[in-house]
Amino acid sequence: MNWTRAVHHLTTLATTCADMATRPASIFPLRVDRLWAAGGVLGRPRELETITVALSVDVEEVPWRTEPSGSRHWAAAARLPQTPATAYWRSNHAPVWNHVLERPVLVWSVDGGVDEAALAAIGDGEGEALRPQAPSADELAERLAAELALSLRALRGGTDEYERRRWKPGKLEPVSDALWQASAGYLDLLDVIK
Structure with a gap:
């Protein structure tokens, strides 16, 4: 556009x-x-x-x-x-x-x-x-580490929720979408940090 x-x-x-x-x-x-x-x-x-x-x-x-x-x-x-x-x-x-x-x-x-x-x-x-001043390398590393830890908790929680709801009645899409989002976020951060 x-x-x-x-x-x-x-x-x-x-x-x-x-x-x-x-x-x-x-x-x-x-x-x-x-x-x-x-x-x-x-x-x-x-x-x-x-x-x-x-x-x-x-x-x-x-x-x-x-x-x-x-x-x-x-x-x-x-x-x-x-x-x-x-x-x-x-x-x-x-x-x-x-x-x-x-x-x-x-x-x-x-x-x-x-x-x-x-x-x-x-x-x-x-x-x-x-735009504000760019963070230092240490500030960025600290921020990404915090984001990664949060994403890992979300990934584990999403996996547990998916396993719990997998065979129960009702739509699984909201649970699977949340798991996919948490996975995508975690992998994105992991790629940047490595």
């Missing part, structure tokens, strides 16, 4: 996050508190396949590449599957950045609203100037 369209999708997603925050918690119990831009949309104007975003939620732990409970319902209401975006769910209780989400930029928060200045700078191809 062209640059203007990519920035349009990011802006639309930010305003959608703001709208979703006003919806009743009884209907959307998973609350997205922050939207971060990452990847190519923070660079110079050019063609992009997708925009990369992170959605921060108030869930204690969100292992890498997994979806917290309620995320699919929220995403469907926000029309996220129809957006050319690669979205990563992150916990508010841990740093949002890692080896993929390098120096992300906050573009919306429940407290501050849509950051029009950040979106304008990104649209002008000046997103790099908004």
Whole structure:
């Protein structure tokens, strides 16, 4: 997609996050508190396949590449599957950045609203100037080790849940999807650390 369209999708997603925050918690119990831009949309104007975003939620732990409970319902209401975006769910209780989400930029928060200045700078191809300082090699190694430990716990928990539910009545897809996500996240981190 062209640059203007990519920035349009990011802006639309930010305003959608703001709208979703006003919806009743009884209907959307998973609350997205922050939207971060990452990847190519923070660079110079050019063609992009997708925009990369992170959605921060108030869930204690969100292992890498997994979806917290309620995320699919929220995403469907926000029309996220129809957006050319690669979205990563992150916990508010841990740093949002890692080896993929390098120096992300906050573009919306429940407290501050849509950051029009950040979106304008990104649209002008000046997103790099908004990015925080890169972590040191030691900080990155520490962050990845914490992510790997969390992913391993999720992988073990998902394996146990799959084994427990495998032969019981009911749909196995949610359990198998969660196991696949935990596996993909763990293997991705393992590849980076080695």
